[in-house]
Amino acid sequence: MKPITSYIICSVQRSGTHLLCSILEKTGLAGLPNEYFYFGGDWTWEKRSPSRAAYIEWLFQQTTAPNGVCGFVVMWVYFDRMLQMLQEIPPRKGLNGSQLLDTIFNRPRYIWMRRRDHVQQAVSWAMALQTDVWIDNSGKTRQPRSEPRFDFNLIDDLHDRITAGEAGWANYFRENQIAPLALFYEDIVASNREAAVRVLEFLGTPFPPTLEIAAPTTRKQANSISQEWAASYRKLKANKVSKLAHFLRRVRR
Numbered sequence: 001m002k003p004i005t006s007y008i009i010c011s012v013q014r015s016g017t018h019l020l021c022s023i024l025e026k027t028g029l030a031g032l033p034n035e036y037f038y039f040g041g042d043w044t045w046e047k048r049s050p051s052r053a054a055y056i057e058w059l060f061q062q063t064t065a066p067n068g069v070c071g072f073v074v075m076w077v078y079f080d081r082m083l084q085m086l087q088e089i090p091p092r093k094g095l096n097g098s099q100l101l102d103t104i105f106n107r108p109r110y111i112w113m114r115r116r117d118h119v120q121q122a123v124s125w126a127m128a129l130q131t132d133v134w135i136d137n138s139g140k141t142r143q144p145r146s147e148p149r150f151d152f153n154l155i156d157d158l159h160d161r162i163t164a165g166e167a168g169w170a171n172y173f174r175e176n177q178i179a180p181l182a183l184f185y186e187d188i189v190a191s192n193r194e195a196a197v198r199v200l201e202f203l204g205t206p207f208p209p210t211l212e213i214a215a216p217t218t219r220k221q222a223n224s225i226s227q228e229w230a231a232s233y234r235k236l237k238a239n240k241v242s243k244l245a246h247f248l249r250r251v252r253r
Contacts, residue, residue: 002060002105002106003031003060003064003068003069003070003105003106004067004068004069004106005068005069005070005106005109005203005204005205006069006070006071006105006106006107006108006109007030007033007069007070007071007108007109007110007111007199007202007203008071008072008073008074008101008105008108008109008110008111009021009033009071009072009073009074009111009113010074010076010079010110010111010112010113010169010172010180011073011074011075011076011112011113011114011169012075012076012077012114012121012161012162012165012166012169013075013077013121013125013128013162013165014115014121014122014124014125014128014162015113015114015115015121015185016113016115016185016188016189017035017073017113018134018135019185019188019189020033020111020113020183020188020195020199021033021034021073023188023192023195023196023213024071024196024199026213027196027200027207027211027213028065029065029067029069029200029205029207030065030069030071030196030199030200030203030205031063031064031065031069031070031071032062032063032065033063033071033072033073034063034072034073035072035073035074035075036059036063036072036073037072037074037078037082037085038075038078039078039081039082040078045085052085052086052088052089053089056086056089056104059072067205069203069205070105071111073113075165076164076165076166076168076169077161077165079097079168079172083097083100083101086100086101086104087100089104092104096176097172097176098172098176098178109180109181109202109203110173110178110180110181111180111181111183111199111202112169112173112180112181112182112183113183113185114166114182114183114184114185115184115185115186116184116185116186117186117230118159118162118163118166119155119159119230119233119234120226120230121159121162122155122156122158122159122162122233123155123226123229123230123233124226125158125162126148126151126154126155126158126229127148127225127226127229129154130145130146130147130148130149130151131145131146131147131148132145133145148225150228150229150232152232152233152236152237155229155233156233156237159233181198181199181202183195183198183199192213193213196213
């Protein structure tokens, strides 16, 4: 059975989706949102069920709240691959991305989860790649795989990927005339409750005034090292851009 209301949290890595999902789950009104269509490693969703249709049915049964609300997270990097897999569910061939999702998920609503500071986002991504620590859950301390080391080229590449992912989502929304609810990580950190209220109102789900939201289990991972990395990256990037601009001026003379 399809959910009454479904939503897709559209994002790029290290935008705060785990934090948002933790908050929404604790309301008890937004289902159990997570990256159910993740591609990569042992958690690739296509390997977890005998068929695409069976997996969708499992998703609806296991993650939909009693009020009929169901949601999930999708990163831009694997969005196209997810659509390709979903098109294998007959008779879905021939439908474009938004039509396909409308058919399978009962006209889902879109939440665009973003981060204003792309440099800090790239730094966070670089640290997670090096340490293999992606989530900091309260009460659960995981030892990093290795000590993180500042790597300008890695951070610069991730910064470019973040920019490309943001542009990809913007194009998707524009081409399909979708008006998503835009949320920013920095605002969610400032007020968990306000984030929950905005999402539930967007979904058309009343937010009880007396509802108390427990503190999210996901904690902010930024620290003094990430601040130092961000400052170093900005300085080196500015120098590189300045040198390139100087070179181009000389060439054009």
